[in-house]
Amino acid sequence: MSVGTYTFRYSTLHTQFIIDMSKHMNLTLKVWRQKNQNSEGKFVTIQANNIADDMSFLEMLDVVNEDLTRKGEDPIYFDHDCREGICGMCSLVINGRPHGPNERTTTCQLHMRSFHDGQTIVIEPWRAAAFPVLKDLAVDRSAFDRIQQAGGYINVNTGGVPDANAIPIPKRIADEAFESATCIGCGACVAACKNASAMLFVSAKVSQFALLPQGQTERYERAQAMVDQMDKEGFGNCTNTGACEAECPVGIKLTNIARLNREYFTAKIFRQEDVHA
Amino acid sequence: MSSKSKPLFSSSLGKKLIMSLTGLFLCTFLVVHLIGNLQLFKNDEGYAFNNYAHFMTHFTPIKVVSYLLYASIILHAVYALILTLKNKAARPIGYHQSAGNANSKWNSRNMGILGTIILVFLATHMQNFWYQYKFGTTPYIEYHTDLETGNRQTISSDDLPANYDGYKSFVKNGVETVKTKDLYKQVAFTFQNPFIVLLYVVAMGALAFHLIHGFQSAFQTLGFDHRRYIGLVKTIGIWVFGVIIPIAFAIMPLYFFFKG
Ligand code: HEM
Ligand code: SF4
Ligand code: FES
Numbered sequence: 001m002s003v004g005t006y007t008f009r010y011s012t013l014h015t016q017f018i019i020d021m022s023k024h025m026n027l028t029l030k031v032w033r034q035k036n037q038n039s040e041g042k043f044v045t046i047q048a049n050n051i052a053d054d055m056s057f058l059e060m061l062d063v064v065n066e067d068l069t070r071k072g073e074d075p076i077y078f079d080h081d082c083r084e085g086i087c088g089m090c091s092l093v094i095n096g097r098p099h100g101p102n103e104r105t106t107t108c109q110l111h112m113r114s115f116h117d118g119q120t121i122v123i124e125p126w127r128a129a130a131f132p133v134l135k136d137l138a139v140d141r142s143a144f145d146r147i148q149q150a151g152g153y154i155n156v157n158t159g160g161v162p163d164a165n166a167i168p169i170p171k172r173i174a175d176e177a178f179e180s181a182t183c184i185g186c187g188a189c190v191a192a193c194k195n196a197s198a199m200l201f202v203s204a205k206v207s208q209f210a211l212l213p214q215g216q217t218e219r220y221e222r223a224q225a226m227v228d229q230m231d232k233e234g235f236g237n238c239t240n241t242g243a244c245e246a247e248c249p250v251g252i253k254l255t256n257i258a259r260l261n262r263e264y265f266t267a268k269i270f271r272q273e274d275v276h277a
Numbered sequence: 278m279s280s281k282s283k284p285l286f287s288s289s290l291g292k293k294l295i296m297s298l299t300g301l302f303l304c305t306f307l308v309v310h311l312i313g314n315l316q317l318f319k320n321d322e323g324y325a326f327n328n329y330a331h332f333m334t335h336f337t338p339i340k341v342v343s344y345l346l347y348a349s350i351i352l353h354a355v356y357a358l359i360l361t362l363k364n365k366a367a368r369p370i371g372y373h374q375s376a377g378n379a380n381s382k383w384n385s386r387n388m389g390i391l392g393t394i395i396l397v398f399l400a401t402h403m404q405n406f407w408y409q410y411k412f413g414t415t416p417y418i419e420y421h422t423d424l425e426t427g428n429r430q431t432i433s434s435d436d437l438p439a440n441y442d443g444y445k446s447f448v449k450n451g452v453e454t455v456k457t458k459d460l461y462k463q464v465a466f467t468f469q470n471p472f473i474v475l476l477y478v479v480a481m482g483a484l485a486f487h488l489i490h491g492f493q494s495a496f497q498t499l500g501f502d503h504r505r506y507i508g509l510v511k512t513i514g515i516w517v518f519g520v521i522i523p524i525a526f527a528i529m530p531l532y533f534f535f536k537g
Contacts, residue, residue, distance in 0.1 A: 235367055241381040242385065
């Protein structure tokens with residue numbers, strides 16, 4: 001359904017008319033509503049009408065929430081922050097897929113043109129024992145913070161930005177570390193995994209340091225401490241299905257998981273001096 | 278960082294290590310088992326196969342390995358159960374709508390079910406042959422082979438003669454005599470039952486899908502993903518363990534069923 005509307009936009013440089021050619025659509029949302037951590041939740045059907053296809057998914061929810069607020073109802077609670085695809089706060093399992101149907105996309109970067117008029121969209125929170133639902137679609141991801149606190153840092157002072165040719169590792173290794181470091185900690189890997197395993201996240205965090213000289217001091221202690229904390233938080237065990245890699249919005253690779261396994265087994269079997277017990 | 282770390286095998290990765298090592302050990306066994314069993318296709322009234330069966334059950338180093346094998350099957354199944362239960366507990370509330378095959382292959386998500394089919398098969402298989410051979414009513418056969426001409430005469434019966442005093446193999450006057458339990462006949466007889474044939478064929482299908490995922494998964498679990506060799510590992514996993522071995526095994530019951 002195409003509803004062309006004329007919009008008047010003003011800027012300090014010039015005045016112009018823009019023809020808004022966005023298509024509009026009506027959608028049926030099946031949204032998980034849950035009052036708080038202790039209450040039982042259920043799916044509620046909510047109509048989302050006249051949604052422009054160039055809105056992001058979160059903007060669509062904003063429109064729905066304005067509507068709910070006007071009607072005196074509780075708006076749908078969902079996480080978001082940057083809305084630029086870099087902070088990892090937005091979540092949502094949309095029609096069974098974390099961050100929706102598109103690859104390499106966060107929910108804030110998912111646009112309504114990926115849906116069609118009249119579609120029913122099922123929206124659920126991340127599901128994992130380690131990520132309890134706080135309210136509606138927002139979950140508590142502090143388990144990730146505690147894993148990071150267990151070992152996702154370095155103690156050496158890295159100083160200022162070094163000269164490029166003074167970095168004591170080849171560029172391809174630095175690039176690999178950088179790729180691992182692009183993990184935004186969103187938790188889509190956990191949400192996608194049938195075992196609710198956090199291996200992709202933890203392996204990215206361990207890899208980014210294991211590959212760099214600055215990360216060597218705590219290298220083997222880190223792998224053990226972070227795996228211990230991961231287990232303690234109640235995440236499941238990896239069975240290498242690859243769902244995490246397929247759903248990760250930044251494309252963290254399964255090779256990180258193999259590396260974490262190597263780091264951990266090396267620590268346990270060959271690096272006893274790194275185990276303080 | 279915390280200064281105390283949990284022992285290896287109480288961690289999730291340690292348990293996975295057991296899964297992968299036992300799984301790969303079972304894979305090497307499959308290769309040996311298949312090569313041995315190919316002797317079933319020889320048209321020699323089971324002479325080669327029965328001698329092989331005797332060797333496999335009486336040669337001490339092989340006996341030791343076979344106990345390792347039983348232990349591996351048990352460990353693999355027990356740890357599969359432990360891990361699967363933990364994984365279920367890690368997601369107490371499931372999704373209303375799931376991604377299905379959009380982000381992963383179905384066999385990788387159903388290793389427990391495929392493994393359970395294999396386990397049911399293994400129990401039946403052990404009862405069919407291992408138990409019957411060791412403690413059951415295995416038939417009996419005596420081969421007299423003229424070493425000069427290669428001519429062979431056999432005396433067989435549907436059960437062991439009362440005076441059967443174990444496997445015998447000796448040469449006298451240029452004639453080799455072998456007296457043994459006739460596992461070959463037991464195999465031919467068992468595979469006349471269409472339900473057993475069906476179970477074997479279905480189980481080999483399950484094994485194929487279990488190993489198409491499992492073989493390469495075990496290497497990933499061990500941390501082995503070297504760019505240069507991982508392609509080879511995946512190819513072996515799919516073609517050798519996922520296609521050739523299960524099909525070769527599945528042909529055995531079908532061969533005897535249709536041979537009659
Ligand atoms: C006794 C019945 C069996 C059960 C219940 C079972 C179950 C499982 C389960 C649940 C997994 C974990 C999934 C994964 O890690 O990807 C697994 C992995 C595996 N299984 Fe089995 N399985 C059985 C028999 C076998 C047999 C007979 C073989 C080989 C001949 C085998 C080889 C493997 C391999 C190689 C893996 C991969 C290990 C890894 O991922 O680290 N399994 N099995
Ligand atoms: S690995 Fe990918 S999916 Fe997992 S937390 Fe990091 S960015 Fe998100
Ligand atoms: S809101 Fe920051 S990544 Fe989506």
